[in-house]
Amino acid sequence: MHLASLSAGKTFITDVARRGQTIGTVHTLGALHLGHAELIRRAAAENDVAIVTVYPNKIQLSPGPEYEFNLEDDIALALGAGASALISTTDAEMFPPGYRTFVSQGDYPLRASGPHGLLKEGVTGCIRWICFARPTRSYFGLKDIGQALLVKQAVADLLLDCEIRFVPTVRYRNGVPISSRLRHFNRSELDELSSLFMALDHLRKEAARGVSCAKSLIASAKPLIKFRRFELESLRIVGADSFEDQGQIELPFIISGIAVGHGLRVPDKIYVPDQDTLLDGPADIWIDLPESEDLMSLHTRRLGETGCGSRIGL
Structure with missing residues (x-):
């Protein structure tokens, strides 16, 4: 079911609440992909109703070309992954003239995402959707762990009755x-980008071996990043509670x-978060690389093509 306005979404949500059913939500900017599909699948499996929201948050997106997404493709992917409803909306509904309320978390969003990040705006958007949908649980991917942790803190601080659940990264x-x-x-650029993950996982493995100096760890990892068409903007180890750069490694981080590359970060x-993850790696979900050079179709690949969850084993 596609609900194309906040008013239509509110009617649906009110009816679900009246029936006493649990709601799981996944809040997105649009351009859904297999990572979103995993969030939706879990929301559907763990709740009576799964709701996906699609809105390219105008306060979160950097100035530049219009955000690219195809609503019809997003509806198909969401419903195919198990969503009960997808709610879409417009700038006029989400941020009408006179809107002025934002979630403030000091400089934590800046620390979490760096000077070019827009996590403050992203957290505001997520909290507005959570207030609107009143979910029992809301699902966030570990790929965007900074935002997920900030949203979880905001939900706790604002006494919102919603459980924030983290879902492993799909890789x-x-x-x-x-x-x-x-x-x-293209495929060759994806292969080049893979060296960034190799460097991050090298840092984890070295920390698991007992290397505790963050500066030394980062220095040992940088040579593993083999970029030709990309540039490395940053490589950091930060505390998961403070988002401050660590000197000596301490859990959680x-x-x-x-x-x-191509003007994109x-x-x-x-x-x-814990010793088990440090030693064994996170429970990422692994899928095969596309055979074609054309990656434009990735958003609409079937959910059934995803692999099973597994530990890092590269």
Whole structure:
């Protein structure tokens, strides 16, 4: 079911609440892909009703070309993955004249995403959707762990009755995390991007071996990044509670890197919340690389093509 306005969405949500059913939500900017499909699948499996929202958040997206997404493709992917309904909306509904309320978390969003990030705006958008949909649970991918942690904190601080659930990152077999940005890159560029993941996982493995100096770890990982058509913007190890760069490694932490190519920032992250994850790696979900050079069709591939969850084994 596609609900093309907030008013239509509200009627549906009110009816679900009246029946006492649980709601799982997945909040997106559009351009859905197999990473979103995994979030939707889990929301559908763990709740009576799964709702996907699609809105290219105008306060979150950087100035530039219009955000690329195909609503019909997004509806097909969401419903195919198990969503009960997809709610879409417009700028006029989401941010009408006079709108002025934003979620403030100090400089935490800046620390989490760097000077070019827009996590403050992203968190505001997610919290607005959670207030609107009143979900029992809302699902966020570990690929965007900074946003997920900030949303979880905002939900707790604002006393919202919603459980935030984290879902493992969906990656190609070469380590590249699934993202809507990948439609701009060909297969050889994907292979080049894979070296960023190799560097991040090298950092985790070295930390598991007992290397505790973050500066030394980063220095040892940088030579593993073999970029020709990309540039490395940052390589960091930050505390998962403070988002501050660590001097000595302490759990929980996030290993993050950002590549830049075609004018796009392509981030990757490994979230290490505990000793088991440090030793064994996160329970990422692995799928095969596309055979074709044409990556534009990635968003509409069947959910059934995804692989099973597995530990890092590259």
